[in-house]
Amino acid sequence: MAMVSSSAPPSPSQWAPALVQVYEARYAAFVRLAYLLTGAPSVAEELVQEAFISTHRGWERVREPAAYVRTAVVNGARSWGRRAQLERVHRQATVAPTHQEPDELWDALGTLSERQRAAIVLRFYEDVPDDEIARMLGCRQVTVRTAIHRGLAALRKEIER
Amino acid sequence: MKAFEDEVRDMLRRRAEDVGPAAPPWRHLDATALQAPVPDAGRGRRLVAVAAAAALVVGLVGLRLAAKNDAPAPPAVGVTAQTQPPFDPATSSAVWPVGREGTPTSWFRTAFEEATRLHPPASDEPDEVALAYLRERFGTTAVTLDDGGRHDPPIVTYRWRSSGSTGHVYLRRIVLPMSFRLFGRAWVVVGATSDQLRITGVRAESGRLQFEVARHETTAAVARVHLPSGPTEVDLAEPRSIDVALDGPATIRVDLAHHALTEWRIDPPQPPPPGKPSANLEGILEVTPNLTLTQAAARFLRERFDLGEDLAVEPVGGSSLEVRYRSARIGSGTVRMGTTEQASIVVAVVGDGLMVESSTITDDARRVTLSSFLPGRVSVRLSSGTGKTIGRGSTSLPGVDMLAGLPVTMTDEPDPGTAPVAEFRVDGPRGTTVAVYCLIG
Numbered sequence: 175m176a177m178v179s180s181s182a183p184p185s186p187s188q189w190a191p192a193l194v195q196v197y198e199a200r201y202a203a204f205v206r207l208a209y210l211l212t213g214a215p216s217v218a219e220e221l222v223q224e225a226f227i228s229t230h231r232g233w234e235r236v237r238e239p240a241a242y243v244r245t246a247v248v249n250g251a252r253s254w255g256r257r258a259q260l261e262r263v264h265r266q267a268t269v270a271p272t273h274q275e276p277d278e279l280w281d282a283l284g285t286l287s288e289r290q291r292a293a294i295v296l297r298f299y300e301d302v303p304d305d306e307i308a309r310m311l312g313c314r315q316v317t318v319r320t321a322i323h324r325g326l327a328a329l330r331k332e333i334e335r
Numbered sequence: 336m337k338a339f340e341d342e343v344r345d346m347l348r349r350r351a352e353d354v355g356p357a358a359p360p361w362r363h364l365d366a367t368a369l370q371a372p373v374p375d376a377g378r379g380r381r382l383v384a385v386a387a388a389a390a391l392v393v394g395l396v397g398l399r400l401a402a403k404n405d406a407p408a409p410p411a412v413g414v415t416a417q418t419q420p421p422f423d424p425a426t427s428s429a430v431w432p433v434g435r436e437g438t439p440t441s442w443f444r445t446a447f448e449e450a451t452r453l454h455p456p457a458s459d460e461p462d463e464v465a466l467a468y469l470r471e472r473f474g475t476t477a478v479t480l481d482d483g484g485r486h487d488p489p490i491v492t493y494r495w496r497s498s499g500s501t502g503h504v505y506l507r508r509i510v511l512p513m514s515f516r517l518f519g520r521a522w523v524v525v526g527a528t529s530d531q532l533r534i535t536g537v538r539a540e541s542g543r544l545q546f547e548v549a550r551h552e553t554t555a556a557v558a559r560v561h562l563p564s565g566p567t568e569v570d571l572a573e574p575r576s577i578d579v580a581l582d583g584p585a586t587i588r589v590d591l592a593h594h595a596l597t598e599w600r601i602d603p604p605q606p607p608p609p610g611k612p613s614a615n616l617e618g619i620l621e622v623t624p625n626l627t628l629t630q631a632a633a634r635f636l637r638e639r640f641d642l643g644e645d646l647a648v649e650p651v652g653g654s655s656l657e658v659r660y661r662s663a664r665i666g667s668g669t670v671r672m673g674t675t676e677q678a679s680i681v682v683a684v685v686g687d688g689l690m691v692e693s694s695t696i697t698d699d700a701r702r703v704t705l706s707s708f709l710p711g712r713v714s715v716r717l718s719s720g721t722g723k724t725i726g727r728g729s730t731s732l733p734g735v736d737m738l739a740g741l742p743v744t745m746t747d748e749p750d751p752g753t754a755p756v757a758e759f760r761v762d763g764p765r766g767t768t769v770a771v772y773c774l775i776g
Contacts, residue, residue: 206351215354279346298340299347330339 190230196239197226204247210295211251213284221250244300245310248292252311255288282332290325293318421537422526422599423764424490424505429523430586430600431468461491461506464522469495469504472527472596491522498594500553502529526599531555532589536576539603544581548589549574555595561588607688607708610668610770618754618773619673621681631679632658632670639684639771640665666709666768683772689713689759694774703728703741703757703774711763715743717774720753 201222208218225246229236236242283291292311296302308315462480469478481494489508494501504527531553537546548558550571559566560577569575579585581603588598623631633648642662648670651657656674661667667687673680688708707713717726728743749755754773761768 206354209354210347210351218354277346277350279342280350283346294343295347298344299351326339326343329343 190233190239192239193226193230193233193236196243200240200243204243207244207295207300208247208251210299211248211292212254213280214254217254221247221254224250248296248310252288252292255291278333279329282329285332286325286328287321289313289317290321290328293321294325294329297322420503420505420526420528420599421534424492424507424525427525428584428600428602429507429525430527430588430598431471431524461508461522462493464524465491465493465495465504465506468524469497469527469596472590472598473497473594495527500529500531500591500595502527502531502595502597504528527596528599529591529595529597531591531595532558532597533574534587534589534597537587537601539581539585539601542581543578544585544587544601544603545576545578546587547574547576550591553591553595555591557592559590559592561586561590607667607768610685610687610768611690612671612683612685612770612772613691613694613703613774616671616683616772618756619680619682620684620756620771620773622678623681624678626679628656628672628674628679629658631681632660632672635681636660636662636665636670636684640769664767666766668768668770671772684770685772686759686761686768686770689761689768689770691759691770694757703743705741705759707761707768709761709763709765709768711761711765713741713759713761715741715760716758717743717745717749717755718758719747719750719755721750723747725749725755 204222204225205218208221209215212218212221222243225243228246228250229239229243232242283294286294289311293307296307296310297304302310304315304318307318311318313321462484465480465484466478470476475497478495478497481496484491484493491506491508493504493506495504505525506522507525508522531551533547533549533551535547535549538544548560548569548571550558556571557568558571558575559568561567562579569577581601584603585601586598587601588596590596590598621631621635623634626634629648629650633646636642636646636648640662642664645664646660646662648658648660651659651669656672658670658672659667660670665686669685669687670681671683671685673682689705690707691703691705694703703715705713712729714729715727716724719725725747726743726745728741730741757770757772757774759770
């Protein structure tokens with residue numbers, strides 16, 4: 175039956191080919207990054223989808239699609255992390271474990287601030303240079319280095335308990 | 336330290352393998368785009384967002400069917416070949432969300448997602464959903480839609496035809512609040528009417544659901560009235576009255592086997608449950624020195640909502656920092672307070688029945704996921720610390736047990752360092768309720 179649509183949805187062809195390419199090539203990698211940043215697999219995919227939406231919407235100002243999406247993922251994860259942290263404080267609840275197998279270092283990662291966690295994941299998983307991390311996190315390079323240093327110290331301290 | 340850094344690297348790589356998503360097909364990515372706020376889009380383009388785990392028929396017991404041989408025929412009003420259904424399609428709860436009966440509230444998220452994955456057609460084409468619904472209800476594929484439907488966003492109405500019977504079926508467009516990766520648009524059936532059935536005298540109050548069933552321009556002798564225990568046949572030689580116990584939401588569903596159907600959902604009036612704000616309530620709405628908690632709460636409400644004497648407040652008591660309020664103009668709810676030695680602090684106004692599940696921010700938009708016990712039009716206004724409006728959004732909420740994702744169009748930048756204040760308002764047939772608090776994120 176021929177349908178009369180009530181709105182004019184964009185078709186896939188309206189998406190920029192470069193964004194399509196990034197989506198097909200990097201989607202899974204971004205989800206893994208989001209997972210490391212949040213520790214929540216169910217949230218990771220949502221964040222990545224949001225990041226692609228955001229990139230699509232802001233396409234006119236996007237120069238490097240992959241970098242833009244990655245920054246959007248990091249920002250989304252940080253926002254989510256702040257809310258989750260506030261929620262935990264508010265409810266005085268503990269974080270539910272996401273894995274059955276004990277992993278002290280992974281658990282310790284969850285105790286870091288969202289900035290420390292993001293800096294460590296970007297440095298040690300994505301191998302992003304400090305200046306790029308600083309740009310993504312909206313802070314100075316020295317702050318990134320401090321966050322990484324303190325984050326590592328906190329991780330070490332946590333697992334030595 | 337170097338060795339420890341390597342340990343961290345190894346752990347991250349190992350953990351990254353915990354998730355192995357495959358890129359969703361294009362359909363999904365395309366669908367997500369449909370939710371992006373469209374600049375200058377009119378209200379009609381704002382996708383109504385209702386994730387629908389609709390109702391179970393609850394608590395219908397003690398059916399009493401009585402022939403009305405001595406009673407006069409019911410007045411000739413009700414569900415016939417009318418253009419107006421006996422329910423409001425914009426706010427009525429779904430009777431068939433996306434391909435099957437609604438799921439229990441407690442299962443809401445997962446069950447709904449399962450339903451959308453496993454039970455097509457969670458389609459973005461309303462005619463597909465309408466036909467699937469009618470075919471399932473009639474148990475036959477001999478159902479047709481007469482035309483392309485009447486589109487009045489977010490509602491689409493079709494004229495259906497089956498074995499000589501005719502009627503209307505009503506669908507409402509929905510958007511999933513969180514799992515939007517699945518479908519940008521989906522449609523729920525919120526009701527159907529049949530020209531061959533008259534349902535009159537519908538009353539849902541005092542724990543009873545009552546209505547009368549009669550045939551209209553048909554020789555059908557028997558109608559089926561669907562109850563949780565299964566369909567019950569009633570003789571249509573005379574109008575029949577139905578009187579059942581009502582303990583929660585219920586569905587009125589009557590059909591003539593295979594060729595006529597009238598169905599919609601009843602959400603009887605109940606006191607709304609306490610509202611639920613988004614997780615963080617650390618913002619401050621107002622600091623008032625030299626007033627008690629109750630006085631400060633009353634003052635805030637009166638000034639914010641221009642209330643006069645129509646406001647009753649009372650402290651919850653004990654060590655609680657909460658004040659209950661009630662007003663004909665803004666409903667009932669709780670003012671959450673804080674205190675210092677010299678001042679009372681208004682932290683939030685949480686209207687009964689309005690639940691805000693989450694709020695998220697993207698670069699240029701904000702999305703609030705909420706549900707409301709009270710059906711109606713829900714709107715949110717975001718303001719900066721100085722009171723300037725920086726964003727607005729509105730949608731229809733169907734009420735009980737529903738979630739909605741509400742896109743908020745940001746019109747201005749928030750003030751740096753201050754959280755925007757969100758003022759929610761639900762206006763519907765059961766009155767108005769409000770909520771005010773900072774959205775931090």
